[in-house]
């Protein structure tokens with residue numbers, strides 16, 4: 001299966017703050033899958049947050065400082081790719097470390113170099129490594145929520161589905177309006193909790209209609225929002241980051 | 252003006268609070284917007300190069316806005332040559348004065364008006380009514396919201412928030428007729444009443460969808476025929492348009508009619524497309540004796556100069572970004588408290604009404620980007636919202652507590668050791684906040700969602716084990 005890989009690709013892990021603090025197992029599962037497909041993985045422990053929460057809330061000065069911290073760590077780290085278990089944080093670096101953040105000139109150059117190497121996890125597997133089957137087994141009915149940044153900024157739509165279809169025992173079902181926002185939006189979910197909740201209600205209704213037992217996606221943040229309501233309402237559906245599914249092996 | 256109350260966070264919260272639990276309202280909006288979106292999807296599939304048409308639309312709009320003074324001059328000359336009178340208004344007040352002056356001179360018992368967001372923007376109907384001039388909205392949707400004494404809730408479908416039943420009740424209550432919710436009957440009633448006004452009016456007011464610089468032609472699209480009557484029947488036609496409405500020539504109009512009709516109502520072409528080039532000529536049988544065109548700036552020059560706002564001038568007011576917006580679908584147009592609602596409304600309202608007075612709006616978005624994805628002229632709507640947020644925070648329009656939090660967040664996140672320590676401390680204390688469903692209670696999530704309980708170890712800690720093992 002994995003002996004078809006000839007060259008060892010070196011990946012530097014980009015572990016978003018949310019993953020580090022709240023979903024560390026997802027980060028580790030990403031590591032397991034990457035190693036399983038023959039990638040060499042390194043991790044720089046100085047990384048913290050890419051600055052997105054501040055950026056989205058309008059605090060560009062704070063965000064810029066964190067972006068510079070991020071770029072100092074990743075520029076020249078020797079890896080071919082920088083891979084994150086998040087479309088949203090990958091977007092922050094690839095899209096928003098551009099004009100909107102107005103970095104100082106030397107950091108603009110760094111951002112230009114780093115941007116080229118940043119990939120969201122499923123896009124890295126499918127588009128860079130050309131892997132479809134990571135050798136996972138997971139028996140369940142699974143539906144995919146398309147996270148907004150991944151979908152609209154990075155055009156990630158088929159990649160997670162391609163990988164899931166190859167998982168043994170997994171039945172992929174589509175929910176209606178899979179591309180509709182779950183209502184998270186970072187600080188939006190706090191500032192406008194009412195609207196965020198109303199949006200989430202519709203997402204949860206779509207999930208229920210799909211008949212899936214598990215909702216997956218490429219961003220822990222959206223899944224955290226969805227999971228928040230599923231659990232509060234005691235619904236029998238779980239959320240799992242796609243790395244958690246792809247790391248599963250037959251018992 | 253139509254925004255008496257500034258749309259600051261407190262007021263916005265109130266507007267949302269009044270609507271968000273109104274299931275009937277949400278149902279009406281969801282149904283109407285879904286129908287529009289489905290129709291749109293069905294007709295854009297006529298083209299396999301729809302994306303290229305959008306890009307072309309963007310390019311033409313950019314070209315026009317880049318050369319706006321040139322096209323304005325060209326339009327003014329061509330329109331004047333065709334016999335129309337062109338007026339320029341720098342702001343809403345000036346535009347109202349011009350129209351009011353013209354209307355007073357011409358008299359007549361009533362003014363008939365066809366749907367126009369630009370006249371809503373300047374509060375024209377209210378101003379005329381306040382001056383004692385009866386002004387009747389003749390578009391059915393506008394007619395309905397005028398009866399209800401409400402502003403329009405959507406830029407192409409003003410009464411989108413109302414169900415058939417609600418409209419039936421409104422007609423019964425305000426017009427003293429028997430209740431019916433049959434759309435055909437309701438339309439017939441409105442038509443009968445409006446006909447009298449059409450025949451009596453000496454002045455008709457309209458908006459403009461596109462203005463053709465080359466020929467001085469005004470293009471107005473509609474489905475009810477009321478634009479034809481408002482602009483053709485009275486002796487005087489006054490058209491009010493934002494100065495961004497220009498297109499170079501008839502050839503580009505073809506593209507834009509396609510982009511607009513398909514995106515707005517899912518129509519290949521609207522039922523009526525009026526092309527008005529000056530007043531009636533001597534050999535023509537009908538048409539107005541005079542045509543006045545009021546071209547409105549009202550902040551548009553500023554937008555033109557600002558690289559982050561400029562794109563918003565490309566907007567052709569199709570309303571697709573509202574239809575697809577999950578926030579709009581949740582609170583409706585009135586929930587924004589502004590004439591222009593939805594994603595594009597949150598970008599342009601601060602220009603028209605002032606940043607401080609609209610400072611809640613750019614934050615009223617999850618930044619999902621569905622708006623930019625659907626926009627027929629490819630405006631990067633959600634990125635412009637981000638820019639407004641930055642600009643408003645930069646000018647001091649943010650709560651102190653939030654500023655402090657961001658400062659702490661930065662101080663901690665810049666220092667990896669401190670970041671780890673903060674995480675460890677948080678993990679130590681969270682068990683105190685456990686709630687029944689295995690998460691922790693975070694008050695800001697309003698009880699509707701449970702927040703995940705942090706795990707025992709962070710990724711950094713797990714990674715250390717992993718490294719040691721391998």
Ligand code: SF4
Nearest residue numbers: 566567569570572626
């Ligand atoms: S911003 Fe785009 S989608 Fe929204 S109304 Fe304007 S043209 Fe239509």
